[in-house]
Amino acid sequence: MHTKGLGAWLPRRRLRNPDKTAIVFGDGQRLSYSQLAHSAERVSQVLVARGVREGDSVAYLGENSPDFLITLFGAVRIGAVFVPVNTRLAIPEIEHVLSDSGARILIHDPEFAHRLERLLTASGAPAHVIRTGSSGRDGTLGLARLIEQATDIPPLHAADDDTPAAIVYTSGTTGRAKGAVLTHANLTAVAVNNLIDYDVSSDDVALMISPLFHVAALGMGALPVLLKGGTLVLEKGFDPGTALDLVERYRVTMLSGVPTTFQLLVDHPEWGSTDLSSLDKLTCGGSAVPSRILAAYEERGMSFSQGYGMTETSPGATSLSPDMTAHKLGSVGLPHFFTDVRVVDESGGAVETGIVGEIQVAGPNVFAGYHGLPDATAASLTADGWFRSGDLGYVDDHGYLYISDRLKDMIISGGENIYPAEIESLIADIDGVTGAAVIGVPDERWGEVPIAVLTVRDGFDITLDTIRGTLEGRVARYKLPTRVEIVGSLPRTASGKVRKHELRGLFPR
Template identity: 50%
Template sequence: MIPEGIGGWIRRRARSSSEHPAIVFQRREITYGELAERVDRLAAGLQGLGVAAGDRVAYLGSNHPSFVETLFAAGRLGAIMVPLNTRLAPAELGYMLGDSAPRVLVSGAEHETTAVAAAEDRDLIRVVVGVPESAPGAGVLDYDGVLRDADRDALVPASTTLDDPALIIYTSGTTGRPKGAVLSHGAITWNAVNVLADYDLTSTDRALMISPLFHVASLGMGCLPVLLKGATVLLEERFVPGDALRSIESLRATAISGVPTTFQLMTEDPAWATTDISSLRLLTCGGSAVPARVREAYEARGLAFSGGYGMTETSPGVTMLPAWHSVDHAGSSGLAHFFTRYRIRADDGTLAAPGRPGEIEVSGPNVFSGYWRNPEATEQAFTPDGWFRTGDVGIADEDGFLTISDRLKDMIISGGENVYSAEVEQAVMTIEGVTGVAVVGMPHERWGEVPHAVVTLAPGRTLDPEELVARLSLLLARYKVPRTLEIVTELPRTASGKVRKHELRRRAEDRA
């Protein structure tokens, strides 16, 4: 029996594309037929360890085929996969393990020390990927051994439905303790269908995955739609600009997705000018708007970006900006995905007219089910009529193109005027030599708050407050121009690339 949920995807695809490569990892091809066999064996192995429908299976590791296998094997059993952020400290991971209470933790050998610390004193089974069978310690199982010893014929798949939970993905925690967003089989499926409806992805595409799969954008907008379509995932263990460029050339990648920083770093790599990237035809970028100079560097080589907006709770796609609108709607996050809707709610509770800012609310089959074991947060996340409240401020034009203004919590109120930091950040990024910026509110005796800019610069570049004010005064109203400037070597970021603005606010308060 092939289950209705995502656990049946690979077995269904193998029926028609058995010999087609599903994953290429470290130059080794895994066909859909081979992947289906491995998924079934792993599902049987996990079932032998006691994993059943509703149980959680956590994963801690870099990009590896075992991540994909664990996801689909858990889906075969009706279990729920919990991808863990490898960049977190053991204490943070320990909180997530305590909250989700997985029966099994699968971890890569390179993260074994962290896994041991995070799983300390927790009642779970640990399985290690990428080590000889003799290497794991007492009570720790070898992933390859679990696969090899499993009896596929003994597998009893669960009767999952699209309403059943498939993933728990923890939010970045920029506003406090991370919350586990529960994504159903249906939410994941419909998000992938949205991607296939809105992007020109074909079964012959070879999509380079350079972002970590534990990040919902890489998984939901990249890996899963590619596998649903029967195309090929070119899986990079981690992002290194030069390695990514070499993979594009040698593996003839046709598609790549990432965040603005990854695309910028590739243009700054010494190999950028000499690497053959002529095979590329699809560039998708999320997280924030692509800086003009990065966009222009790719346009000079005949490529245009498709952008978009989304978040963990929407699996993650909400809007997409087609490549052919990347210039005339630069800075916009685009139109609603095919089967998804958004609306803008003004401060007074009414629906905002085009051109007026308000909170973005989302409805569609890709919206999450709620927060894991947190009914209060779930209730607060939805409107009375069932739309998800994103907490983001946006503006829609007459044609439905959405522009993200800011997070509600990032709004700066200076002298009674609202300052949206995203607008100020975009202006600062136009200054030559600026490579990154975050704008937060700094306490001010007279105005309540004033904008404070934290900036990173290219090597050899300088910028002083007077120059900043002079340049931005030509672009922004006076009250929006940062009064103070801090130069840093690196902005603090979460694993998904979001700036940890709460840290910068604390530093700004200390400076005030």
């Protein structure tokens, strides 16, 4: 079926549900599907008037807001490529994203203006810069005024499956971030997978507290809901008290986050008194949900879907349905409906059930490659087109996938392989532990030994004896941490994954 890509989504949704609320934001402001489509069309005219053509990159720097989605849909409807910029990046990192993507235009929130002054005078800066809101830089018009004045709406570009829709930069856990090129087919496929596996409906109200510049919130949250005709409640940042209030106020049905997100909600004083009865779809990624957090939600009648994926798979690869959470504790589930997953050995051959190997992913949601990096693209794909995740895992007798660890994070101690994720999941269940990362440090006798780096709730005294006593008898002795380091916070990517290379720099031995 010829759909003309993501650019056709809003016009088609406008025909079906023009007055349905698409977005709730700010202090109860609302945008209907008709208004959202109208604004996206006018953004496309704003872009064309500034020389943006098919294949050009349009960058956006800002927190969750209607402008993010208006710019996205305005760009793709003329065949341009949307580049979401992580607001947490340092200026040199933002410079890299803009120059590497070749962004012709940058649209940004006013609050980032002071950070961009040096960048905008650098060589390779975008030719055009537009602020959201009414007023722009040096007396120019802001995006809101430009939308009001836009006329002569350009025609809808007929994108095919291979047309790039977005360049999403990887979290950059090592080295410079690479731009993963996601096509219209990639983002459509991941949205459809979510409709099927998470039963997204047009009645759903999704609270978006994770940043849309991260592909998980975009591909697994915003896009499926808009495709189905549901409602997005956009929140600029995550505050547990505010999130609880929004769930109750707007009868939110869908909420996604990382384990820390859900723990902070449980720890908030209003947790017990907030009406959460509308919530029926909780999705957690980044790492497994500790069983004590699962129990806290189950006491309130809620269960989690969990999953696994990465930027290069748009990002969903697998999902674990709530009814299987208890039966398959620790699993990230089955492959998404239109996605395939396999586990292979070092030579690329299939491994037996229960044997750890590299996880590989195939399907219409697998990216087109890294922007401008043909060698890196070739290295990331097998000869038969499977994406090499670099993650280690195994599949059980029923086809459910379990993650062992990142290949590069595996610790080799005395010739034995140690997968930190296994230990971290057990430590995370200790009362008082709010975050756990296990890394390897050099050891003269064993080559490497594991240490635990933790964040701990006030009032709790977590010692090495506490950790070793909890793990004793549950894992092999060579896997027991040799020391514990307590830190104020763990360095994390936007998706919630711990930046272990930074921890190894803080604790080199």
